[in-house]
Amino acid sequence: MQEHTGAPLSATQPPGDGDVTRTRPRARVLAWYVIAAVVVLVVDQASKVWALTALEGEPGVSLVGDLLGLRLIRNSGAAFSIGDSMTWVMTLVAIVVTLAILAVAPRIGSARWGLALGLLLGGSLGNLFDRFFREPGPLEGHVVDFIDYGGLFVGNVADIAIVGGALLLLWLVFTNTGMDGSHPQHAADRRHAKEDTDE
Numbered sequence: 557m558q559e560h561t562g563a564p565l566s567a568t569q570p571p572g573d574g575d576v577t578r579t580r581p582r583a584r585v586l587a588w589y590v591i592a593a594v595v596v597l598v599v600d601q602a603s604k605v606w607a608l609t610a611l612e613g614e615p616g617v618s619l620v621g622d623l624l625g626l627r628l629i630r631n632s633g634a635a636f637s638i639g640d641s642m643t644w645v646m647t648l649v650a651i652v653v654t655l656a657i658l659a660v661a662p663r664i665g666s667a668r669w670g671l672a673l674g675l676l677l678g679g680s681l682g683n684l685f686d687r688f689f690r691e692p693g694p695l696e697g698h699v700v701d702f703i704d705y706g707g708l709f710v711g712n713v714a715d716i717a718i719v720g721g722a723l724l725l726l727w728l729v730f731t732n733t734g735m736d737g738s739h740p741q742h743a744a745d746r747r748h749a750k751e752d753t754d755e
Contacts, residue, residue, distance in 0.1 A: 564583040586661070589661060589670035592670070592677075595683050596678025598676060599671055599713040600679070600717070611628035614628065625704040627710060628700070630700060631710070647684070647688075647695045654677065654680045657676055660673065663736075664740050666734070669733070669737070669739075675718070675720050675724065676717070676725070679717035686699040708717075
């Protein structure tokens with residue numbers, strides 16, 4: 557006779573199946589992070605190659621009147637042509653930011669956080685690629701900018717991703733959404749409501 561010392565194992569649920577179930581949502585979250593970063597990086601670099609080919613020597617192309625256009629520049633500063641003459645400093649800052657985003661990746665448990673940080677990572681890598689591989693040389697390469705916002709500043713796809721990721725990040729913080737997707741305040745409210753009901 558077999559002695560039963562615990563709950564029997566189901567034929568359809570092998571040992572460790574719970575770990576696999578928990579891993580699947582985690583994989584989907586990281587997929588948002590990786591896919592967002594890769595898409596931004598590829599689109600950014602492809603658009604820069606196009607801009608260098610199509611806009612070199614052109615005075616500018618109007619898209620929406622005086623509000624939006626295309627104008628090729630090589631930016632030695634930060635995003636949106638800020639911080640000229642400090643190229644190597646901007647490069648070091650971009651490296652630190654990129655490493656920080658990579659460091660927090662293991663803590664991501666929410667698809668929205670994955671998307672936000674993926675956008676930031678892709679944008680940071682897009683401009684960092686220019687710093688290393690474009691003229692005049694490593695750490696001092698000029699970023700290719702070509703989206704002209706009414707003459708106020710000129711940016712690129714990486715800049716758009718960085719701003720979009722930052723805004724999404726601010727929204728997540730403002731709505732008290734944890735990196736694991738939890739809402740501590742909502743959980744506390746439900747707990748208090750349950751306590752009141754029990755009383």
